[in-house]
Amino acid sequence: MKAMLSPVVGHLDPDFVKVMDSIKKMLRMVFRTANEITFPVSGTGSAGMETALTNLIEEGDEVVIGVAGVFGQRLADLATRLGARLHRVDAEWGRIVEPERIEQALRAAKAPKLVAIVHAETSTGIHQPIEEISKMAHARGALMVADGVTSLGCVPLEIDAWQIDACYSCTQKGIGAPPGLAPVTFSARAMEAVHKRKTPCRSWYFDLALIEKYWGPERVYHHTAPITMNYALYEALRIVVEEGLEARFQRHRANAAALQAGLGGMGLGLAAQEGFRLPQLTTVTVPSGIDEAKVRAQLLEKFNVEIGAGLGPLKGKVWRIGLMGESCKRENVMLILSALETILESMGFEIARGRSLAAADRAYNGAAA
Amino acid sequence: MKAMLSPVVGHLDPDFVKVMDSIKKMLRMVFRTANEITFPVSGTGSAGMETALTNLIEEGDEVVIGVAGVFGQRLADLATRLGARLHRVDAEWGRIVEPERIEQALRAAKAPKLVAIVHAETSTGIHQPIEEISKMAHARGALMVADGVTSLGCVPLEIDAWQIDACYSCTQKGIGAPPGLAPVTFSARAMEAVHKRKTPCRSWYFDLALIEKYWGPERVYHHTAPITMNYALYEALRIVVEEGLEARFQRHRANAAALQAGLGGMGLGLAAQEGFRLPQLTTVTVPSGIDEAKVRAQLLEKFNVEIGAGLGPLKGKVWRIGLMGESCKRENVMLILSALETILESMGFEIARGRSLAAADRAYNGAAA
Numbered sequence: 001m002k003a004m005l006s007p008v009v010g011h012l013d014p015d016f017v018k019v020m021d022s023i024k025k026m027l028r029m030v031f032r033t034a035n036e037i038t039f040p041v042s043g044t045g046s047a048g049m050e051t052a053l054t055n056l057i058e059e060g061d062e063v064v065i066g067v068a069g070v071f072g073q074r075l076a077d078l079a080t081r082l083g084a085r086l087h088r089v090d091a092e093w094g095r096i097v098e099p100e101r102i103e104q105a106l107r108a109a110k111a112p113k114l115v116a117i118v119h120a121e122t123s124t125g126i127h128q129p130i131e132e133i134s135k136m137a138h139a140r141g142a143l144m145v146a147d148g149v150t151s152l153g154c155v156p157l158e159i160d161a162w163q164i165d166a167c168y169s170c171t172q173k174g175i176g177a178p179p180g181l182a183p184v185t186f187s188a189r190a191m192e193a194v195h196k197r198k199t200p201c202r203s204w205y206f207d208l209a210l211i212e213k214y215w216g217p218e219r220v221y222h223h224t225a226p227i228t229m230n231y232a233l234y235e236a237l238r239i240v241v242e243e244g245l246e247a248r249f250q251r252h253r254a255n256a257a258a259l260q261a262g263l264g265g266m267g268l269g270l271a272a273q274e275g276f277r278l279p280q281l282t283t284v285t286v287p288s289g290i291d292e293a294k295v296r297a298q299l300l301e302k303f304n305v306e307i308g309a310g311l312g313p314l315k316g317k318v319w320r321i322g323l324m325g326e327s328c329k330r331e332n333v334m335l336i337l338s339a340l341e342t343i344l345e346s347m348g349f350e351i352a353r354g355r356s357l358a359a360a361d362r363a364y365n366g367a368a369a
Numbered sequence: 370m371k372a373m374l375s376p377v378v379g380h381l382d383p384d385f386v387k388v389m390d391s392i393k394k395m396l397r398m399v400f401r402t403a404n405e406i407t408f409p410v411s412g413t414g415s416a417g418m419e420t421a422l423t424n425l426i427e428e429g430d431e432v433v434i435g436v437a438g439v440f441g442q443r444l445a446d447l448a449t450r451l452g453a454r455l456h457r458v459d460a461e462w463g464r465i466v467e468p469e470r471i472e473q474a475l476r477a478a479k480a481p482k483l484v485a486i487v488h489a490e491t492s493t494g495i496h497q498p499i500e501e502i503s504k505m506a507h508a509r510g511a512l513m514v515a516d517g518v519t520s521l522g523c524v525p526l527e528i529d530a531w532q533i534d535a536c537y538s539c540t541q542k543g544i545g546a547p548p549g550l551a552p553v554t555f556s557a558r559a560m561e562a563v564h565k566r567k568t569p570c571r572s573w574y575f576d577l578a579l580i581e582k583y584w585g586p587e588r589v590y591h592h593t594a595p596i597t598m599n600y601a602l603y604e605a606l607r608i609v610v611e612e613g614l615e616a617r618f619q620r621h622r623a624n625a626a627a628l629q630a631g632l633g634g635m636g637l638g639l640a641a642q643e644g645f646r647l648p649q650l651t652t653v654t655v656p657s658g659i660d661e662a663k664v665r666a667q668l669l670e671k672f673n674v675e676i677g678a679g680l681g682p683l684k685g686k687v688w689r690i691g692l693m694g695e696s697c698k699r700e701n702v703m704l705i706l707s708a709l710e711t712i713l714e715s716m717g718f719e720i721a722r723g724r725s726l727a728a729a730d731r732a733y734n735g736a737a738a
Binding site: 001002004005008009010011013014042043044045046047049050054074077078080081082170172178179180200201202203204205221222223224225226227228229232300306311 | 412
């Protein structure tokens with residue numbers, strides 16, 4: 001927050017250029033990539049999604065998209081707007097998209113241009129396996145696009161090792177800055193597809209062929225960058241690098257283990273498929289007879305804690321509890337568990353008092369060990 | 370800047386909703402409109418341009434665009450990407466686009482969908498008359514789109530009185546906040562065109578039919594708004610409203626009169642067409658024999674003042690001096706004049722010392738009277 005108070009200089013000021021170069025360097029470390037084209041798009045997370053698809057898809061291109069939540073739907077929606085021939089692979093919300101089903105869709109396509117899927121589906125709490133899907137995509141000559149909005153900085157995301165060709169994220173989740181930018185990275189192969197387009201990119205604001213000249217050594221003016229947000233991202237990345245990615249992932253695992261054990265101790269069930277649960281976003285099944293909106297309102301009013309409602313088919317059925325980036329700390333686990341216990345008990349939900357926090361504590365110590 | 374330190378709440382938090390409503394209300398005051406659809410797009414100024422055109426243009430639509438600078442070119446470029454049939458009206462950079470030539474283009478078109486033109490062309494310093502062009506557009510059944518990036522908050526811009534159907538701006542110029550958002554406003558007629566589209570908007574991030582449901586009473590989640598930037602805009606708008614638009618315009622006029630008189634006193638010429646010079650952006654003709662880049666570098670290094678280089682056909686031929694929003698103050702006029710005089714004299718440019726500041730002073734007092 002304090003970094004944002006630095007003087008607002010021009011978007012081509014030599015001092016800002018240094019900030020840009022440091023951001024690119026640190027983003028490469030966090031994305032685990034050597035990709036030259038790695039920078040923050042001047043918009044929030046969805047602007048990153050739009051940058052990836054609007055640059056890589058031309059009208060008539062065949063694309064395979066896995067959909068098992070809001071953000072998979074958004075990918076499919078956007079691909080349709082761009083005139084793609086869509087091979088959509090739907091799965092039940094709260095479960096992964098089975099990689100074999102993506103492979104079937106790839107085989108059904110004539111010349112698939114890309115596969116796109118969400119790595120951490122914020123609407124369901126699912127941790128989607130993507131490495132093997134990337135292999136399948138490449139085996140069919142397609143590019144691999146991964147939505148890393150909720151995964152970057154929370155769980156391992158290996159752009160180069162997994163050969164992801166395009167990935168986008170946001171600043172306000174695993175990176176711990178305010179919302180405002182969408183870090184993206186594109187492989188040389190993806191950039192080749194951008195440069196080989198037969199039709200111009202439909203967007204000027206998100207056109208990589210133009211933006212790369214601003215973020216690259218040429219420094220050609222494109223649009224005015226949100227200077228202040230870049231200061232915030234710079235400082236947040238510095239903190240991520242200082243903590244270290246491995247330590248950061250471990251922190252997310254330990255706190256999630258505590259939260260999920262504590263919820264279990266309270267008698268609440270988890271909604272996401274076992275074995276594929278995200279640490280940074282936990283979906284909890286709302287017990288029958290409980291007014292879920294009232295619980296969220298009380299959490300906000302009485303305890304200053306905001307949790308998410310269910311979306312789409314999960315509306316009214318789940319709560320979504322985020323523990324990401326800076327907010328992922330033990331005191332927040334304790335706070336949400338005790339606040340939830342207090343509120344649910346006041347609504348007549350039977351709870352064996354004390355079991356939840358004890359279970360959380362054991363799990364935390366187990367995970368930290 | 371300090372407003373950005375407020376806690377980052379959720380994008381649907383009841384407290385943030387209040388901030389959103391206040392921003393909409395103040396933006397309507399500043400745009401001088403009652404338009405319901407008035408809000409900041411989550412990107413910088415060019416994202417506002419893209420929001421206007423990508424929502425209003427469908428493939429094959431005829432559009433008339435006036436081009437006499439970088440931002441007119443950008444409008445034409447974007448319209449082409451969107452598949453518009455472009456009637457382009459070029460004028461010499463540094464001069465206005467004559468309204469009669471727009472009228473000719475409107476007559477040459479079969480069924481023009483819109484006219485788009487830049488109100489304050491930052492690349493040339495030209496103050497383009499737009500009110501009569503708006504009348505011409507409507508007489509032919511076309512929508513009127515005005516680029517207000519460099520005009521909002523600096524010079525009169527009357528959305529309702531001039532019947533502008535779509536206008537976009539930025540936060541870092543006349544409004545005086547850091548860059549990061551693009552305030553936009555759309556008339557009921559423009560929104561009717563949006564709702565009547567036969568093809569989906571090519572952009573998801575900028576789709577007004579979706580965004581209006583987030584910024585409107587429905588509060589449907591679209592994308593995560595850059596919360597912090599909205600705090601900054603809120604506070605900047607509050608300051609604009611406190612100063613009052615008329616007082617703000619007068620401040621810009623007085624300081625520009627001083628700057629332009631001072632430059633004349635130094636023996637420098639102004640590059641923009643007389644009678645159509647912006648107060649907030651002054652283009653100065655570089656004297657022959659002077660290395661213009663060196664002057665800019667010395668201004669930045671020695672005096673911490675950044676001025677712009679010439680762009681396009683004006684590259685190397687002009688400097689661009691901005692006096693907008695917060696930076697538009699008498700001490701900045703004095704600083705740039707005395708710094709420029711010092712640097713130019715050291716480069717052998719003959720200057721009658723003292724005349725510049727005296728002329729500036731007289732002009733300031735005359736304008737302030």
